[in-house]
Amino acid sequence: MSEQSNRCAHRGGKPGTEGHKPREDHCRFHSFASLAVAVSTTLRPPLLIGNVELQQSSLWPTGKTQAMIHLLLAALLGGVLMPPAPPAVWEWPTQGPHRILRDFQAPATPWGAGHRGLDLQATGPTVVAPLGGVVSFSGDVVDRGVLTITGPGGERVSLEPVKSALQTGDWVHSGEPIAELEGGHCPQLCLHVGLRVGDSYRSPRRELGVNLRAVLLPWEIQALG
Known part of the structure; x- marks a missing residue:
C-alpha cells in the first residue's frame, strides 16, 4: 500500500461533516487512479527483443480474461465519469413516466x-x-x-x-x-x-x-x- 493510501486509510474525521468532504473526494479519486495504474500494469504488453518475445509475467491475461478486465475497468470509471443527461429542449409529449x-x-x-x-x-x-x-x-x-x-x-x-x-x-x-x-x-x-x-x-x-x-x-x- 502506498503512503497516500495509508493516509487515506488512517486519516479520519467525524463522518458526514462537510469539512472532510474534499479529503474524501481526494481519497476516492486516488482509489480509482490506483485501480487504473494496477490494471494498466497488468495489461502491459510483453517485451520484444529481436524476434524473441519475453513474457513479463506467467499470469499474463489473454483472450476473454483481458476483455473482461477492460470491461470491468470501463464500467467502474464510467459510473463515476458518466456525464449528466442533456437538458431537455422539448416537452415530454406523453403522460406518465418518461420511459x-x-x-x-x-x-x-x-x-x-x-x-x-x-x-x-x-x-x-x-x-x-x-x-x-x-x-x-x-x-x-x-x-x-x-x-x-x-x-x-x-x-x-x-x-x-x-x-x-x-x-x-x-x-x-x-x-x-x-x-x-x-x-x-x-x-x-x-x-x-x-x-x-x-x-x-x-x-x-x-x-x-x-x-x-x-x-x-x-x-x-x-x-x-
Whole structure:
C-alpha cells in the first residue's frame, strides 16, 4: 500500500461533516487512479527483443480474461465519469413516466428497414406538443393517424398513432394538448415520435433530455472492427 493510501486509510474525521468532504473526494479519486495504474500494469504488453518475445509475467491475461478486465475497468470509471443527461429542449409529449419502449434505429439506406424514431410509454391518451410550431400534416397514413409539426428551425416532428382535430397551418405551443393516442403501435399504449432534419431522420433523444446510448465493446471485437 502506498503512503497516500495509508493516509487515506488512517486519516479520519467525524463522518458526514462537510469539512472532510474534499479529503474524501481526494481519497476516492486516488482509489480509482490506483485501480487504473494496477490494471494498466497488468495489461502491459510483453517485451520484444529481436524476434524473441519475453513474457513479463506467467499470469499474463489473454483472450476473454483481458476483455473482461477492460470491461470491468470501463464500467467502474464510467459510473463515476458518466456525464449528466442533456437538458431537455422539448416537452415530454406523453403522460406518465418518461420511459422509452423502443429506441431509434437508423436505416442502412434511405428506403431500408429501421426504426425512425422513439416509442414512448404512455399511461393516458393525452398528447402534448413537444415543441412550438406549425402543423404541416394532419391525417391518416395507411392505417394510422399522423400529426407533423414543423419547428422554428425547419425540423419536422411526427407523432403517431394519434387522432387530432388540428388542421394543416394551425399553430401550436409547446406543452399544449394537441391529440389523443390511438392503440395498435405497441403491445401497450405508446407514442411514436420521429424527428426529421432536412432529408434525414435522427434520434430525438437529445431534444427530450435523454442520454445517448453508450456501447462498450471488448478489445477483440474492436480490433476486428
